[in-house]
Amino acid sequence: MEDPARLRREYLLAVLQHQHDLIDLTLYQLRANKARRRRGERRRKNWVRPWIGRRRQFGIYDQLMVELRKEDHASFTNFLRMPPAMFDELLARVGPRIIKQHTFFWDPLEPGMKLALTLRHLASGNKYASMKFGWRVPHNTQSLMVREVCQAIIDEYLDEVLVCPSTPDGWRAIADKFFQRWNFPHTCGALDGKHVACRCPAKSGSQYFNYKGFYSIVLMALADADYKFIWADVGGTGSASDAQIYNDCELKECAEDGTLGFPDPEPLPSDNQDVPYFFIGDDAFALRSTMMKPYNLRGLTNEQRIFNYRLSRARRVVENAFGILVNRFQILLSTMQHHPSTVRLIVKACLILHNLMRTRYPGLQNQQLDRAENENHDFVPGAWREGRNLEDTQTASGPNTASKDGKKQRNLLKHWVNSPTGAVPWQDRMI
Incomplete structure (x- = not known):
C-alpha cells in the first residue's frame, strides 16, 4: 500500500510546479507588454486569434x-x-x-x-x-x-538528385543519351540562363536590374537529354549576362583545365578523327572546344543553317526543362516578394523537387520527345569526308588559340551533320 504522506507531498510539489509555470508565463506576458508599451504599440487582445x-x-x-x-x-x-x-x-x-x-x-x-x-x-x-x-x-x-x-x-x-558527373563514364552516358534522342554527338549537356523575377532589394541600386526591364536573379543551369538538371548556379544577379556568369563559374574552369572528368577525345560516329566532348549553348557564350554554339545569322550557307538547326534541336532541352520547372512551380513565374537569399533558397528547392519528380515519375509532366528513325547503314569510318572541302576544319581565324580550335571543331561538326553519316532525313525541310 502506498504511503499517503508521500502521495500528499508529490501532489503539493506538482501544484507548486504548476503555479511556478503560471508565474513564469505571467512574468513573460508582463515583460512583453512593457516592451510593447515602450515601442508605442497597443496591447495584444489575443495571443492567438480565435x-x-x-x-x-x-x-x-x-x-x-x-x-x-x-x-x-x-x-x-x-x-x-x-x-x-x-x-x-x-x-x-x-x-x-x-x-x-x-x-x-x-x-x-x-x-x-x-x-x-x-x-x-x-x-x-x-x-x-x-x-x-x-x-x-x-x-x-x-x-x-x-x-x-x-x-x-x-x-x-x-x-x-542534383549531382554533376565527375567521371568519364558519367559524362559519356549523358552524351550517348543526347545522340540517341537528339542526334547530336559528344554533347555533355545543354547550358542556358533564366531570369527569376524578384522585388528590388533595399539599397541594391541597379545590381539586380536586368536588360529585360525588371529585377531578378539568374538561374544558370546545365540539363541532360531527359530534362533533368545536372548542375546549377543561382548566385547571379540580374545585371550579369549569361556569358559573364559562366566565365566566372567553376564549371567552365574545370571543363577547360581538364579536371571536370570529360572523356578523352574520340571520333564522331563513323569517323576516325578525335573530337573533344563539349557543352552546347546559345549565341551568348564564347565559342570554345568545350562549348559549341550556332553560327551567326548573317550570310549563312545551307550547311550552316542545317548545323544551327541540329544544334538548336539539342539545345532546346534546357529550354524545355525550364518550361517544365516553371509550370510545375509557378512561384517562378511571379515576382517573388522575398529577400534575394530566400529567392535563391526557393529556386534551389524547386530544382531538387523537379529532378526528384523527373526521376520518380518521368511521364507525369513530359514533353513529346523527337525520335529520329535513322536508316541502318554500314559506313566506312571517314568515308563521308570524300568529295567534301574540309579546309575550314584545318584553318580558322580568331583572337586566340581557344576560339580557333572551337571554330575548327564547329566546322567539322557542320560537315558531319551534312554528310550521309550524320544527316537526319528531315533536316533539309526544317531550314
Whole structure:
C-alpha cells in the first residue's frame, strides 16, 4: 500500500510546479507588454486569434487535403504538383528535419502542415497574406516555415538528385543519351540562363536590374537529354549576362583545365578523327572546344543553317526543362516578394523537387520527345569526308588559340551533320 504522506507531498510539489509555470508565463506576458508599451504599440487582445485557433477544424491541411487524398488523387496531384505517394516520401525524409519540440506555451505545427503549405506556395505562387486565411497560419509564421522546409529539402536530397558527373563514364552516358534522342554527338549537356523575377532589394541600386526591364536573379543551369538538371548556379544577379556568369563559374574552369572528368577525345560516329566532348549553348557564350554554339545569322550557307538547326534541336532541352520547372512551380513565374537569399533558397528547392519528380515519375509532366528513325547503314569510318572541302576544319581565324580550335571543331561538326553519316532525313525541310 502506498504511503499517503508521500502521495500528499508529490501532489503539493506538482501544484507548486504548476503555479511556478503560471508565474513564469505571467512574468513573460508582463515583460512583453512593457516592451510593447515602450515601442508605442497597443496591447495584444489575443495571443492567438480565435479563427487561427480553429485550424484543425477548418484548415486546408486537416480538412481539404484529407478529402482530396481519399476521394480525388488527380486533384491532390494538381494541388501540390505531386502524387500522394511522393508527398508521403518527402514527409518521411524531410519531416524529422523540421519537427519542433512541444513546450508548455504552445504546440508546434505538424511537419506535414509545414511541408504541404510550402509545396502549395511553390506550386501556386500565392502570397503569404492571402494564404493565411485558407491555411489559418499567420503570414510571419509562413515566412519562417517556407525557408525552413526549403532548406530541409536541399539538405536531404541535394547529393542524391542534383549531382554533376565527375567521371568519364558519367559524362559519356549523358552524351550517348543526347545522340540517341537528339542526334547530336559528344554533347555533355545543354547550358542556358533564366531570369527569376524578384522585388528590388533595399539599397541594391541597379545590381539586380536586368536588360529585360525588371529585377531578378539568374538561374544558370546545365540539363541532360531527359530534362533533368545536372548542375546549377543561382548566385547571379540580374545585371550579369549569361556569358559573364559562366566565365566566372567553376564549371567552365574545370571543363577547360581538364579536371571536370570529360572523356578523352574520340571520333564522331563513323569517323576516325578525335573530337573533344563539349557543352552546347546559345549565341551568348564564347565559342570554345568545350562549348559549341550556332553560327551567326548573317550570310549563312545551307550547311550552316542545317548545323544551327541540329544544334538548336539539342539545345532546346534546357529550354524545355525550364518550361517544365516553371509550370510545375509557378512561384517562378511571379515576382517573388522575398529577400534575394530566400529567392535563391526557393529556386534551389524547386530544382531538387523537379529532378526528384523527373526521376520518380518521368511521364507525369513530359514533353513529346523527337525520335529520329535513322536508316541502318554500314559506313566506312571517314568515308563521308570524300568529295567534301574540309579546309575550314584545318584553318580558322580568331583572337586566340581557344576560339580557333572551337571554330575548327564547329566546322567539322557542320560537315558531319551534312554528310550521309550524320544527316537526319528531315533536316533539309526544317531550314
